[in-house]
Amino acid sequence: MMISLFGSFESGIIYALMALGVYLSFRVLDFPDLTVDGSFVTGAAVAALMIINGYSPLTATLAAVIAGFLAGCITGVLHTKGKINPLLSGILMMIALYSINLRIMGRPNIPLLNEETIFSKLTAFWQNLGLDSVFNPILGIFGATQLPRTWAVLIVMIFVTFTIKFLTDYFLKTETGLAIRATGDNKRMIRSFSANTDWLIILGIGISNAMVALSGSLIAQHGGFADVGMGIGMIIIGLASVIIGEALFGAKTIARATLAVIGGAIIYRIAVTFALRVDFLEAGDMKVITAVIVIAALVAPKILESRRDKKRRLRKREELTKRLAFENESGGVKSSAAP
Amino acid sequence: MLHLKNVSITFNEGTPDEKKALQNINVELKKGDFLTVIGSNGAGKSTMMNSISGSLITDVGDIEINGKNVTHMPEYKRAAFIGRVFQDPMAGTAPSMTIEENLAMAFSRNKKRTLKLGVNKKRRQLFKEYLETLNLGLENRINAKVGLLSGGERQALSLLMATFTEPEILLLDEHTAALDPARAELITNLTDEIVSKFNLTTLMVTHNMQQALDLGNRLVMMDSGQIILDVEGEEKQKLTIEKLLQEFQRLRGKKMESDRAVLA
Incomplete structure (x- = not known):
């Protein structure tokens, strides 16, 4: 149990990068961008292909980020210059990327098991330092009998994800970032302040998919393979993370919202882990579990609120009846006093 | 500062819904001029404003700002020297x-x-x-x-926000119309204050005749896409709502239909 929880933290923090990308398109730009399903795989495919061809994992990851950025930019161009509906331009790009990803990889699946990845390098470095013996006792306190293979992935990914979170927070406060936020908030207004909204949308969707591709390339290196189908439903997982995060941790400020998204991504992973431990559910049920989690996250807050509202009204009504009853008893005096 | 030369715009050309929104409009504003534009609904006031801001491209005619021809400049580029306030308070922020x-x-x-x-x-x-x-x-x-x-x-x-960067042109599109009378007056006073402080070249569309008379040094009245009355300086100072309505009737041979305008 402890190990699978540890695993969900580990993958959650990697998927959090993808969720941050979805937050950028979906919430900040108000652009429901479905490119994500494709660009996630593009990131994985580019990184995997370069790694098996002997490039350093770092170069491969960087190339994946650039590929994702370009994919997002094309979606942006389709929408702004081609005047195609946002949803449709994302779907078109997603479909096109499926074939492109196959072309990049040359086959549907590239295993990376014996290749040098960012994580294998890190783990080796980490074990040289002997840091696991520092962290493992912590789990021991919680009564864990099995210990994780290494802490390297988790610790380094926390560092990477938070660095990107802080960069995102900063970027959204720069002059360009403010204009991107306004593009999602009130296009007409920001255009009247001399901002080229087309360009800002292209840039924003590009950055969003760069993050998604980064996440994809890291998932491939972590899991030890790139697969052409690994992106299916990714947008829903991203959305689930954003919605769960915002519902649980709030989204008052940008910094708070991005933190919530990271939290949401981890909690989503934990929820899936628990769901899969239910006897009659199996790995193939992942997608339906995701759908149910998203529906619950979308519907639950509304039900809770309307319940709260109903209670409030009921209370007010009772107060009124009580007051009226009270006035009726002593009310005879009141009405006769009035001329 | 702002020069509209023979500007015409027609909507739905060649269909039964054809509408000549602007017909051969010529307006020239000097630096610091404050022009108020009145007219009934569909007279072409907003179309004129949108053609200046670049939301609409003119069919024929040129628009110059500060000697620069901006007729084919996209809206967002023109916005670098045009400040705008919209009718809807939600639109500008x-x-x-x-x-x-x-x-x-x-x-x-x-x-x-x-x-x-x-x-x-x-x-x-x-x-x-x-x-x-x-x-x-x-x-x-x-x-x-x-x-x-x-x-x-x-x-x-x-x-x-529209004014503090001192744009070369300020466009006000019925910017007090959606407010209650007290707020409208507050915004009207602020407008007057700010425009004179920065000496902004301003074009204001309004349905409120009193406001059109109180503000600015020049007034034009539009009808069916044409400018039918253009008064300036002292002549404008002497105008009253009554005179404006009479003038409209004399020029057009019909009563001004907008009761909003009469009530104001």
């Missing part, structure tokens, strides 16, 4: 962003947007000083989301 962030975006109007912070200490101080001139206490709420402000406050903020 970004509701989910804070007051200071909105001001920062307006501040970047005529500059390149970079990767520097939009709001820094120096700017925050500057923004506070500008907000103080509104006398609404907004300088104490710079971190409040603009969506929380009332319509009047939002419109005042829009006006400030």
